Amino acid sequence: MSQSTLTNPMLASADQFLVNLKHSLIDRLPEVLQMPASILLTIVPITVGFATLFALSTWAERKGLGRIQNRMGPNRVGLPFTKWKLFGLGQPIADGLKMLIKEDVVPRNADKVLHFLAPLLLLIPAFLAFSVIPYGDGIVPIDIDAGLLFFFAVGASTELLIFCAGWASRNKYALLGSMRAIAQMISYELPLIISTFSVIMAAGSLSLVSIVDAQTGSLLNWHVFTPWGLAGFILFFISSLAEANRSPFDIPEGESEIIAGHLIEYSGFKYALFFMAEYLGMFAMGGLAITLFLGGYHAPFPFLEGWLPGVFWFVLKLVTIICSFIWIRGTMPRLRMDQLMNFAWKFMLPMSLVVVVAAGIWRFAGGPLIGWPLCAALIFGAYFALSQGLYRARNWSRREYRFAE
């Protein structure tokens, strides 16, 4: 724990406010109830908090995309039964109600059990991924030694359920869509995991808590402010876009080709569950990126530490990451399947391996003065060579029309 690094005990107590609150609540209960109450007090805030964040981010996403496209975005639904529009903040409630009362269509030929189970089971890994992320000093649901490994293991199981949904729907688009989703997720899992190697090497641990502890102090101790950390963060960020099925990697639901992909036979609340799981996956990825590269729950400057609980800084960073996800979605068009695969295997994977090497050099360079230029040169050189090589290798030529004309 990083309590030892905080010199002022009063500040430490300010940071520990939430932890103390929970303990004081539990201590009032009889012995038998303490364990379940403690579990409940961990699960409920996470579930409610992230579900609220989901609702708010759908609103923010529509609003932000609207502004990017010179539109207003949702601005009609406000507080029910009043004239207050509140910039359309009531929209998520209306959306949720709409999803709840919509007809739930199950295709006649579908595998009914799997079709029903897939969206429900999908929520389990989506929420489980949140269980190892440290949200504040001492606020981590389960502090296991191999937290990072657990996170990726849980994240990988969503692929199975997406395929489940596609298979159970008995629809060619659903099947094709889920196959594409799996191809994409497996391809991007490699650079995603390899780009975290550098952090593991630096922290010398797989535990997310000790990775955050390694970044205590000021902004400069964050992993993102090292050459390998910056490159690793960018690679991780791109891969997490792909893992979360976000634009420009939202191939599984290319409307013009496979309509809604594996979601095609889902309607009503089941669709909403898929949607929610997708967003929860996005938050989990954002949370992991914060933990690994952006200093976790630490404030950017030491003098800010302790005034506000670490959870505040964590949420602030998460919101920033979500906003950049939205920004990217408003900017990039969707990639083609072959472009996606090329990018994953020919660029992302070699780059992430180079970053691992750079992290090794940094470790033995003995100080940032030598480490910075060495690592930066290695990473930038690899980047330059790869991009030039890929441009050359494209070998574009005029298209020959054999039958037209």
Next chain:
Amino acid sequence: MLGSGLIKGLKETARNFVGSYVSEERLPTIEYPEEPAVVKENSRQFPFLVYDGDEPEAGLRCVSCQICEKECPPKCIYIVKAKDKKPDFVGKQQVYPATFDIDLSVCMSCGICAEVCPFEAIFMDTEFDLANSNRFDGLLVTKEHLAKPNAHLQKIHPTLAAGIDQRRAEAVKKQEEKRLADEAKAKADAEKKAAEAKSASSAATPASTPAAGS
């Protein structure tokens, strides 16, 4: 360089996002029911009949010639001529429509009726929010609801109305001049005749005077 296009795109969208809060140009949305919609002068929705003055019935320009009824492509105009006549704007006696109905559900807003009317009596309105809470109400628009004052035309089609008003004012002026000229001529004629009669009567025998006077 790989990725430079991405930066350029991100810059553009950021400019749009920030610009939508500060510049009118980057957020052209009009929040319609709260803000009035800007209606273009040349837009057309549904025809209306123009009347001069304050009396819709007396000032109606339509003379019930039924050209628009015949030309209307979906045949949604229904006119019944009145049996009597009423003076038009220059004082000439003209027939007027006893019934003038247009079916809102059939009209296709083509504006041909306004195009063909030789009496400048029917024009296209720009009012577009004609929605109704009952789907059977207000579909047949009768003469009473079609009639709108000239001021309305001047408001929605200022350029068009200005030309028409000028032409009609000229016609009235010409009519007035003609009337004055006619009157003057008639007066001159009468005077001439009177003078002739006078000279004739002085020349002729007293017995022939009644014949000359007729």
